[in-house]
Amino acid sequence: MGGSICYHKPANRWYIQLYWQGKRYKIWRYNGDPIWHEKTAEKLLNKIRAEIDNGDFQPKTYFPDSPLSINQYSKQWLNVIDVKPNTLKDYKYSVNSFIIPFFKNKDLRHIRYNDIVEFHKWIPRSEKGKYNAVSCLRTMLRWAWRNEDISKVPPFPRLSQGEPPEIEYLTLEQQEMVLKHIPERHRAIFMFGMEYGVRIGELRAIQWDCVQNDELVIKRAFADNQLMESTKTNRSRVLGLTPYAKKILQSLPMTSNTFVFVREDGRSYTNKNLNKIWSEACKKAEIKKIKLYNAVRHSLGCQLLDKGFEFDKVQKVLGHTRPEMTRRYARRSNESITEMLVDRRAKVIEFSVNEMNKNS
Numbered sequence: 127m128g129g130s131i132c133y134h135k136p137a138n139r140w141y142i143q144l145y146w147q148g149k150r151y152k153i154w155r156y157n158g159d160p161i162w163h164e165k166t167a168e169k170l171l172n173k174i175r176a177e178i179d180n181g182d183f184q185p186k187t188y189f190p191d192s193p194l195s196i197n198q199y200s201k202q203w204l205n206v207i208d209v210k211p212n213t214l215k216d217y218k219y220s221v222n223s224f225i226i227p228f229f230k231n232k233d234l235r236h237i238r239y240n241d242i243v244e245f246h247k248w249i250p251r252s253e254k255g256k257y258n259a260v261s262c263l264r265t266m267l268r269w270a271w272r273n274e275d276i277s278k279v280p281p282f283p284r285l286s287q288g289e290p291p292e293i294e295y296l297t298l299e300q301q302e303m304v305l306k307h308i309p310e311r312h313r314a315i316f317m318f319g320m321e322y323g324v325r326i327g328e329l330r331a332i333q334w335d336c337v338q339n340d341e342l343v344i345k346r347a348f349a350d351n352q353l354m355e356s357t358k359t360n361r362s363r364v365l366g367l368t369p370y371a372k373k374i375l376q377s378l379p380m381t382s383n384t385f386v387f388v389r390e391d392g393r394s395y396t397n398k399n400l401n402k403i404w405s406e407a408c409k410k411a412e413i414k415k416i417k418l419y420n421a422v423r424h425s426l427g428c429q430l431l432d433k434g435f436e437f438d439k440v441q442k443v444l445g446h447t448r449p450e451m452t453r454r455y456a457r458r459s460n461e462s463i464t465e466m467l468v469d470r471r472a473k474v475i476e477f478s479v480n481e482m483n484k485n486s
Contacts, residue, residue: 129174131167140167142174146185153188158231182277187233194275196229196237203266210358211349220262224249235276237267243283253288260285293455294416295425304421307410312403315387315395316422318374322365323426323444326419328357330395332386337375340367344445351396363445427455 129144132152140161142153154160156170177183187194193202200221204214228245229237242260249256260282270276296304301320308316319329324344331346331353345362347354357363367375375386382388389395404418423444430440441452 129171131164131171133164138162140164142167142171144174146178146183149185151185151188153185155188180277182235184235184275187235194234195231196234197226197231199234199270199275200225200266203269207269210354211352215350216258217262217265220259221266224251224259225263225266234267234270237280239281239283242280246283246285253286257285257287290454293424293428294420295428295455296413296416296421297425298429300413301421301425304404304407304411304413307407308403311390314374314378315400316404318371318387319422320426321368321371321374323423325358325423326397326400329422330385330387330397330400333384334386337367337386341365342367342371348394348397357445359445359447361445361447363442365443424455427452431455 129142132141132143133139134141139154140163142151142161144151144153153170153174156166161167161170174183174188184194193199204218204221207214207217209217224245228248229241232241242263245263246256246260249259251259264279264282267276267279271279305313305316305320315329318332319326322342322344324332325347327347327349328344330348332342332344333346336343336345342365343362344357344365345355347357378386381392385394387395389399401418404421405415408415427440427444430443431437437449437452440455441449444452446452
């Protein structure tokens, strides 16, 4: 395939004509613009020949609204990927807020390492936000490679989420203080969540078929109020029913044959319901403002580690896929560390002071 430069007199424009894989193509645009000059046409033809030699020539790239332009391809990608609702929501945000505004109609095949570095610098967000947006781009390019739309995925710079925020959690005593201020009708779901440290979406999704033979099976989760037949990690986990958990379940009125924890109308709780109840109870208990997720899930992890339980056991309870996620709970603020050191020596200090007073 040699290809040729042609001139269309009525339109006063140049175009490229070529035969490729048994089909004839006429390419009228270069970088989205009409080809007004012969030298531009020559440049385009040389570029096409190089792409054919490299094995990455795609005719559809050179037509208007090319599906290989970032603008078009990313929208199509969002429509066909099969991911959980929360993940899709995050991807849409990254695509519409950052990827399309930065790359616009740039050809997917022409994204290079330097483009990605510049994109990372340009994103007006924290390190965590930058990480999410660049990771979304990488996921899309990997999809394009698997779909044979591009011949290779460009190298990406090493990404960092920055220093993770300090884990906020409540002690068991603080949890009990807040529970006292939660209306009795709603208290059970919070108590059960604190017992097992499950994600809030998993807690809301527990059904009676998950409770059997003295075991609790975590196998479903809500994502944006959509019930999913899988957890966040796509793994089910089995936990034994503790005496505390059994008492909670035995105290529940059977108002639903499906969900274990339901509102007065028999429907499952929403995140909005639970967060409102939790915030009001924290205020009444005069406990520092803390997210419900932290108060339930993070708190159990920190409490178990504070009691000296091994990392691998805590990891199994919480269903973490990576040990690094569990090790975050080992971090404490200087203030928390100081409090623990003071508590450890409290009686010794009191005894020493008394002895000093006797001797003086």
